[in-house]
Amino acid sequence: MKKLINDLIQLQELYEARAQQEMLAGREHLGELERAIREMLVGVPPETASLFQRLQQRSPPAIVPMVNNVCGGCGMAIPISQVHAIHAATALHTCPTCARLLYFLDTSAPRRVPGKRPGVAGVRVGIARYTSPELMIPSLEATDRDGTILEICSMLETQGFVTDGRRLAEAALRREAMASTAIEHGLAFPHARGIEGGGLTLALAVSPKGVRFDGGGRAGLTRIIFFVVIPSAASAFYLRLLAGLTKTLQGDAARRKLMEAETREKLWKALCQLTRKTIL
Numbered sequence: 001m002k003k004l005i006n007d008l009i010q011l012q013e014l015y016e017a018r019a020q021q022e023m024l025a026g027r028e029h030l031g032e033l034e035r036a037i038r039e040m041l042v043g044v045p046p047e048t049a050s051l052f053q054r055l056q057q058r059s060p061p062a063i064v065p066m067v068n069n070v071c072g073g074c075g076m077a078i079p080i081s082q083v084h085a086i087h088a089a090t091a092l093h094t095c096p097t098c099a100r101l102l103y104f105l106d107t108s109a110p111r112r113v114p115g116k117r118p119g120v121a122g123v124r125v126g127i128a129r130y131t132s133p134e135l136m137i138p139s140l141e142a143t144d145r146d147g148t149i150l151e152i153c154s155m156l157e158t159q160g161f162v163t164d165g166r167r168l169a170e171a172a173l174r175r176e177a178m179a180s181t182a183i184e185h186g187l188a189f190p191h192a193r194g195i196e197g198g199g200l201t202l203a204l205a206v207s208p209k210g211v212r213f214d215g216g217g218r219a220g221l222t223r224i225i226f227f228v229v230i231p232s233a234a235s236a237f238y239l240r241l242l243a244g245l246t247k248t249l250q251g252d253a254a255r256r257k258l259m260e261a262e263t264r265e266k267l268w269k270a271l272c273q274l275t276r277k278t279i280l
């Protein structure tokens with residue numbers, strides 16, 4: 001049963017990757033992702049596969065973790081008898097409220113630190129709902145993709161937003177392996193899903209020299225990296241945030257503004273200014 005649950009979690013990632021790819025890069029990589037989804041579905045019992053697809057169509061994500069005895073999808077409490085059964089994972093269980101499939105989140109998995117909220121001086125509007133001046137890196141030291149992701153994740157841990165930067169980086173790299181999140185204009189959107197305990201959290205890092213994010217693919221060198229920590233319940237918000245960010249950075253002038261910011265504060269100011277009308 002654990003293998004089936006892991007397969008379904010991976011299937012979920014593939015669906016999310018496809019939705020994101022469709023939005024960001026048009027048809028590129030879509031064929032690969034669709035093939036991977038089909039292959040994965042073949043290994044899942046037919047009733048489970050159709051339940052998964054129904055849930056995925058109606059209210060994605062179809063499978064969510066149970067966190068502190070609460071459904072990670074709808075936030076409702078799970079009856080205690082079911083909590084034990086989900087923990088034991090001898091059968092598949094669904095949330096009595098939202099009907100999503102549930103799994104037990106390993107207690108050592110990286111988490112969002114609940115008390116740590118983004119924003120500055122209590123102001124939480126626009127982009128400040130998701131990020132803070134201390135989550136800006138104006139000049140990355142890393143020179144490759146893995147190092148970049150690790151540097152950002154370590155910073156998220158050091159700043160008190162997540163519990164385990166290293167494992168957060170591992171999750172983001174597993175996602176990159178499915179399909180690169182790098183797109184044209186030197187942008188990349190690496191992320192980790194199912195990180196529970198708080199809201200969407202965004203870090204922005206700039207690489208003055210540029211790093212190869214997609215292994216010599218068409219995206220070229222990546223210079224502006226938005227790393228996002230995504231709790232299960234915020235999947236739809238994430239796609240909206242992503243749409244707002246890509247719209248913001250369509251023009252050269254906007255990207256140059258971020259590239260030219262020399263300090264955290266300047267990068268923060270530039271981001272707030274640029275997203276004033278695109279991220280409300």
Ligand SMILES: [Zn+2]
Pocket residue numbers: 071072073074075076095096097098099100
């Ligand atoms: Zn639920």
